Amino acid sequence: MKNSNLIAKANNLTKIYNEGQDNEVIAVNNVSFEITEGEIITVMGPSGSGKTTLLNMISGIDEASSGEIYIAGENLVEMDDDSKTKYRAKNMGFIFQTFNLIPVLSAVENTEMPLLLNGIKKNEARRIASEMLERVGLGDRLHHKPNELSGGQRQRVTIARAIVHKPAVIWADEPTGNLDTKTANKVFELMLELAKEFNQTIVVVTHDENIADKTDRVIKMDSGELIRD
């Protein structure tokens, strides 16, 4: 990578499902773009346009059919599963539309997971996670289980979990898709505030124009192709 501020770079990324079969679907078609450090990017597009697939590939949780992905100078496509997993644990945070919290763990236990995965001692992890939850306004909900929290509260736990270990990039897939407009705005504001504070890059996949308006850059996709950057 030429630019030292470059966080990620995608070259001619393509994802084809059921390749060679009758029901072949080209989800992402020959997409290339770059992401620089501290950038807040929105990926927009109608349903089925390939936004989530693109996000999954570039974050390394899905395999690309062809193309290259460089993250911090390394080609993600060439990494084995273990290396990718380790890389994700250290450098990435994830926020999902359906929160994806572990229902049997409390808010603080969900939040401390990335810290423990990075080898931080139990007590230290608990302290940092609690502070982070305080920070997202859930200081009084540390030991509540996800089903004892509202949608907005659950998403805040997810945000806390995504940034608690200070990753370089946060990938957010429709983070406000399951929230009402008011809550969605609040939650997204919080995301932005924290990302800026920790100088993190955020890539958000969303339908929401309001959200897109608040970001530095908008990438638009349609039918698997990048139509505007």
Add this chain to the structure above:
Amino acid sequence: MKRIRKQIKAIIFLLPLIFAGAISIKVINSVGLAEGLFTFFILISLRIGYEAVRSPIPRRVGIRNVQRRLGNTFLVIMGSMVGAALISGSLVLNDSLDKTFENLTFAQIGEGDVFISPVEKSLIDENLTYFNTEEVEQINTLIDDSSISDGTLNLMRLTVTPAILDEKGKPELNAYFSSLVGIDYENAISVGETKVEIPKLTKKNGAILSETMKKELQAEIGDTILINTGDIKIGLVVESFVEDKSFLGGLTITVDKGYLNSILGIEKGSANEIYVSSIGGVIPKDYDGEAFLNEVNESLKDFDSERVDFNSVEIKEQFLNGGGFSDVSLIFLALSSFGIFSGILLIVNLFSMFAEERKKEMGILRVVAFNKKDLTKAFLFEGYIYSVIASVVGTTIGLGLGFILIYLFTVIFGNLFSAIGISENLFDISYSVELSSLVIASSVGALITIFTAYFASLRISNLNIIEAIKDIKVKKNNRLNLKWWLKTLFYFGYSLIGTISIVLGLLIEGIADSSRDETGSFFNELSVEDFKQIVLVMKAYLLYFGVVYLSIFLSLLLIRAFNDIFKKGLLKLFGTISSIVVIGFTIIEFGSEDFSFALDSDYGVGLFFSTGLVLVLALSILVTLNVDFIIWLLSLIFNRSAKGVLIMKVALRYPAVNRSRTGLTLVMFALVIFLISYISIFKSSIVNTTSNNTEEAFNGYDLTINPGINSTLSSRNEIYNVINNNENVEKVSSITYLNVVLPEYKYKDLPESAKEFSDNGGGMPITLSDDDSYNTALNIVSPEVIAGIDSPLKFRSDKYSTDEEAYAAVANDPDKVVLGFLYANPDLIGTLKLEGGDTLIISDVFEEHIFEKEVVGIVGAGFFGSAGFSQFLPFIISTDTELLSQLPESYLVKNSSNTVLTGFKADIDPDVAFLNLRKELIDYNILQIINLNELTDTISTFIDSMFSMLQGFLAFSLIVGTSGLAIILTRSVWERRQQVGMLRSLGFSKKMIFTAFVIESSFISLLGIAIGTSMGLISAINQIGGNSADGESFLNVSVSYSEIIIITSLVYLASMLFSIIPIVKAANLSPVEATNYPE
């Protein structure tokens, strides 16, 4: 009004069920069990079918759910078929044993139904007891005249050991314990409906050999067989062979009765066995043994003879029942109940899981069109399909299980029989299946599953729509309405029942005592022993169930009160306390003498099952409620790395939160393992006690040698001398079993339990009338045999300060005796209970020779008795050999038998010496020789094999636990795939996911194994340890820890094997799953 309408609707809904039940009971009573159960199944099916036709959408949903995931359906069927398989396996065993005994009846009994034998009225100076020609004719005529029979068969039977002679005329091979049967040809071929074809004998000394005998002696036509009765030697020529049929079957040689009697020196028409055949074939339709015996006795009431009286016994029913042996399949069936119960829990568990998994779609269905009833129906239709498939699969697998059981039975019994000198050819179980058994197994299997599925459906269809759709917890509105109060009242009622039961249990002895004096009361009509037994049994049941009920329902009541009134969730606290109370109380009860008595009584089986079930359930509840604590303990141990902590947390928190699912799975595992470990301890205790006792009993001796039945004293002495002079023999002792009576004790005065014991062969010979004195065996032994006894004395005369002194007194003084342990058992001998120091009067059965003996003590409990004495008989031990010479020889010949204990020199190989001595003794009249070392091994192996087979059969129910665990894991992986995807995105490697699932499934299976094993150990050690009427154990408790470890390891491995597919699936889930949002 609405409520009343609802109640009426509920009753109307139940009416068809009640109707179906009533019709089925009617069919059971008038046609049979299989037909009745099948009718019930069909009626229930019609009812469900009617609903299915009426409700097309629930039907479609139900059927689609079966087809939805075939792997899942397969596992559900695997788990649900266990009940049908166990029932069908047990019933196949039952059918095969019945068929075997039926075959044996055809092979060895034939048309004879009642067996008549002579009993001397006074001592006849001959060495045989028999009916003479006139008496035989009299009996035949009386029976003929009564028209109750289609024939009587008159036989002269001797129990002998025939030997086949080699070319030089020397005995080559012999067959112990065989029958030499003399028949009257014309009589023998004409008895009953099923005529027996018998080849005509051409030579006077010609003999017919059964196929079994042919095999045993390896005989060929023309061979010479020597029968040596000591006094008389008979040379027979093999003329023909016949298949085992009727009286010709078994280890039997058939000769002409006239010829045999002439050699015996008695009238040609004499017989010692007369068989009366009832009208009809070998097994007449609707045959009633007791009624026929009464008819025979009635027709013989005018039998008149100076010499002998007659004794009549029904043999057909007894033989068909294999002397009670065929009931062994009932043990298999009864113990299967634990597996069946596990199966029921599995179905409940599965349905709750389905409900959890399909919560959202169920909620949507409720919103769209379904009412609660439709949901119930959808689940019921689904359950019905599983039930029917599972019952067919289970019944079929049961056929295979039965086949394996039968194969093992044949092998195990064959080994035992050959070791105790009986032809192994006699017990070859034929695989047989009755259609009715298949119908019973599949109907019961299906009905259990259908009903469980129905009740589970009722419960789960009761879901909160909002909670279901939005996946949130809606705070329960615990209104203290009528329903709440009714439920509370129900708990209160049960608590009250528990309390009343405890109070009654504490007072029952007093109540029973006072009511015993009132004529006509229930207690008044019981015998002393029955009274004691029933009162103690009632006390045990009332106290035990009282405490269990009170603990459960009082804690439910308190939980309710605190939850709904005081708004404090105290389920854990009260659940924990009540589980501890129940477990603690059960263990305390095991230690109580009264409870042990009740457990050991005829009514103890219910207590065994209940305590087992209660212990397993209580510990499972305790563990489930406190699983957090266990996880905390584990986290202290596995606290090394941050990742480790995280994996443990992810792995163990699911089972900790899903308490009911975890609890049910634990119980499924634990119940079966409880039973298997219990049986393991029972087995090792019996094996251990048996080999200890046999070794102790035959201390230093290698063989027991029995001279032939009816052999004379001189013949016995001759054999004794041959053995004593054998170069390999170091020591020889003699034991003579003499049939005597105790004139002071009359049969009519015995307690019912002792009469029953006596009638079942406990006292010999069979008592004839109420005024007869009590029969017993006097064992006259060499003093050195006494020295070998080290069984502790339960009662000892005050004259002796140690048991050794008392035994020494018996060894040195022929006028002193020691009594066998059965005399210490009030249940068996009752009023005959004697204590050390009493004088005992003993006489011959005709009470002509009276002997007085002083009792020095009563031997304590012992499983096999001591020193080779007549093991289970109420025996008396004396060294008074002089006594024998005071009795007439003819009495001794007919009323005593003799065993020679033989010990080889230490430097000789006992097996070689045994063969050598056996060869030497082939020329003498020997009934049998038993190699004690081999016998001990064989008995231990036999017991071990029998119980291992039972364990193996029951282990089949582990399929419930293991497939249950696999289903739970499969479901869990499916339910959590998005969460797993998220974990993978966050940085969980495949290995970490794999480890987490392995820990989760190991945690459940190991906890289940630990609960089952620990409770099995506690129950077995306490129950087996206290398993006798007086609190003293017949068995030395012995735990084979290695076997327990092997069993638990195998169970764990099996559970892992079943779980590995879903675990690997989970580990291979892609992180993309995190973004595969469900619709």
